Amino acid sequence: MTMPLLPTSRADAVASAKAFLGAQSRVRPLEIAFWLLAFAALFVGRSHHLLLAEITILALFAVSLDLILGYAGIVSLGHAAFFGLGAYAAGILAQSGHGDPLSGLVVAAGVAAVAGFVSSFLVLRGADLTRLMITLGVASLLYEAANKMDWLTGGADGLQGILIGPLLGRFDFDLYGTTAFAYALGVLFVVMLALRVVVHSPFGHALRAIRDNRLRARAVGIPVERRLVAVYTLSAAIAGLAGALSCQTTAFVSLDVLDFHRSAEVLLVLVIGGSGRLYGAIVGAVVFRFAQDVLSAMTPQYWQFWVGLGLVILVLIGRDRLDDLGRAIVARILPARRSPEGTP
Amino acid sequence: MLTILFDGISTGMLLFVLAVGLSVTLGLMNFVNLAHGAFAMLGGYVTVIAMQRFGVPFLATLPLAFLIAAVVGVILERTLYVRLYGRPHLDQVLFSIGLVFMAIAAASWAMGSSPQNIRLPEELKGRFDVFGVGIGRYRLFLTVVCGVLAVALQLVLSETRFGSRLRAAVDDARVARGLGIDVQTVFALTFAVGSGLAGLGGALGAEILGLDPGFPVKYMIFFLIVVTVGGSSSIVGPFLAALMLGIADVGGKYFVPEIGSFVIYALMIAVLIVRPNGLFARPGR
């Protein structure tokens, strides 16, 4: 990261830093176009709304992982723990007669945030591999717990009798999934707006500093542990939101929400789209689910093979190079609006 | 009571053989290879195919399982893995998860998705009593084979020229290269042996752990536990960790079946919190 101008005085320095940071967080036309397109999809292509709702939820889940992986550099193979907690929280709430979706969301995010806060202390220490194992272990423990506590979770049968009330007291969840899609998209939009602010705030910059070099971050006075605990908690809360959305739009929760493959899948989604830039998670979710849908329609038994092959090739080519390619395309479409970070 | 201890030890020994290759790739090449279980599965299927289609006796298939897994391992190492040394762990995790997906789909395409069974020869069936402790013949066989392997590995590492080269390459690849050690070949050979041992473990373990296309994912966490808990800088660490894990797992299920499946995860998390680099990690690394 280079400052665009050499500062001559303290006031100048502050002003130029502000301009630099401001340029980064400026809303780009591509972003606006994306959201317009997404909301426009609500009014056309009704037959795909179910898939789109699922993609939106997956995107939200991937965004939550991006916060800790892309911004804070914590590799997690157990993020489904928070997704699942959120799903069960919303489900159990709805089962006991409180079917209002929005209050369910809040409770689910709260439960997941508490769990995230508690377990964040476990991932503060150690190398990548240690964290990988601890996150994996926490998710496995929760999976086993949910299986054992069948009086609460329904065990392997899944949670029964979830009745979700109409959204905002007005819109029922329909068979075509239009309400589900609108709901999920709305939540994703709000979360993205909030996260844009977060990642471009000093807090967000501190996280990236920690990711790039923990020792140096500590040396310039960043309270590394506190920042990591905060971001892990935030990320868990958003994963909880995604889980709650999944539960409310399908009116069903089973042990599957805590399963390992869900943690692995969300990691793949994030990496396919590119980590550390929020929107990558959304792109990844779209690409991954559509690819899965097309591949599994062609070969219902062996689609996993092609996903695996794609992943191997992706890594071998190099994720960075794919990023460069994407950036080059964007730069060609919008040559005038090149962002300062685009020119290293 | 002692029978449970014995069962735990034999399970642990098996886990050691399965996981030792992973601990070497991790410790030596600093490579997170989640696809390690796929080599074990390959070994298992080699045994199944050799026995069912070609009528090879069980014992004779074991070297075969080792060899084929080792050859496939070295081919993949030379063509694919080698490009990822030194890349971020995340890349390695993704790459090896990709390999696992491919292995699972390929296995279910080639062998069907139902679990495979292996018919043991008569000599290895049944059990006998020693001072009231029931000992299964096959488990005894497992313990002996795996124990011999462990001792042999330790001897190779500490006494032979290859072992000292390997240790030199672990400690500082650059200096080792400067001393004229062909680090590449050492890496490739070590990877081959690690994969081969996994293959052998898969063949030996088919009887106890089962064998189906889901194998690499089902046991991945066990292998990782052995390596992370044991630390990846020697083979004594993983060996002790594997024994501990086997005994804790079997004992946990026997004495407290209600929470049996929690025991290993809880144990792992506890160990990693206290010693993030593993129980038996060398200090200063």
Next chain:
Amino acid sequence: MNRRNALARLATVALLGALPVSAFAADTIKIGLILPMTGPSASTGRQVSAAVALYQAMNGKTVAGKTVEVIVKDDTGAADQTKRLAQELVVNDHVAILAGFGLTPLALAAAPIATQAKVPEIVMAAGTAIITEASPFIVRTSFTLPQVTVPAAEFTAKSGAKKVVTLVTDYAPGIDAEKAFKEKFTAEGGTVAAELRVPLKNPDFAPFLQRVADEKPDAVFVFVPSGFGGLFVKQFVERGLDKSGIKLIATGDVLDDDLIDQMGDVVLGVTSTHHYSAAHPSPENKAFVAAFEKANGGQRPNFMAVGGFDGMALIYAALKKTNGDTDGVKLVDAMKGMAWTSPRGPISIDPETRDIVQNVYVRTVEKVDGHLYNVEKSAFEAVKDPVKAAKAKK
């Protein structure tokens, strides 16, 4: 798959999609078959889908003058996928019937869709008792675990065993089986000395078998999902429990027809209760097994396959009765009380519960022409699901 082929198929699909739907609706009846084709339960999906294809190959694709088209979807065993696929099949493909459902949570996840869209849901594999209560549109052609467990308990009690240990896999169907067995067996005057539950993901039975040995029961009752059966019996024998006079009584899942021949001679003489054996001596079954083995490279059909086959038989019969009318209520009404001879023997659909009523056989593993089979020895006739039967009495 070769790429040109795939492209051609994509193009065809796009073309078909462009045509107006009404052109098809008149003479095509679509069935959405949702099964786990990948993942840990993939073998269920393959057996059922193979049997469904076989039924169409044997009986033609037309019924009541209409073409029956089966659309297979893979839910990978994940319930949220099942739900979405069911929903999409209903709203996009306009299927008249949903079928398949490999596991209990998957069948339950689709139940609200069946109710909301008034589309019959034919459960061909999942086996927990409660499923049919989740929607008035659910009809089952597989079995319920208590249905095969209660006869096991009765048989165990009659064979003179007083003290029994149960050993089940720790998930809903296993617990269903454990409860059903204990209830019946204690009612018959026996005692259950220990109830052991094995974790689903870790099939090393050693510590649990040691517990069995310590209890010294007269018999041990076992339910584990089909893939683990061979391992279990082997470890049982390896521990010498067979020689210590402990009788092994299992549900048929343990001795899955698809796998039994590979389990080896250790399983010889093991007793189990179940609703289907590939060795069932009837002309219907001989034809079914022969055709299935021919179409699937020698693979033997198991109880999952027969569930799929009978599911199709039920759908065809119901369509014949409604004369091709695909109204969900009429179809379910037509299915209620339907009785026919399946490869497994005489079966019928209980008009009250929409669950299957069938014979449950007591079988012993024997060698027939050099291959291992579950040979049926005696039968409990026309068994209803005991859980729902008990509820009806109250």
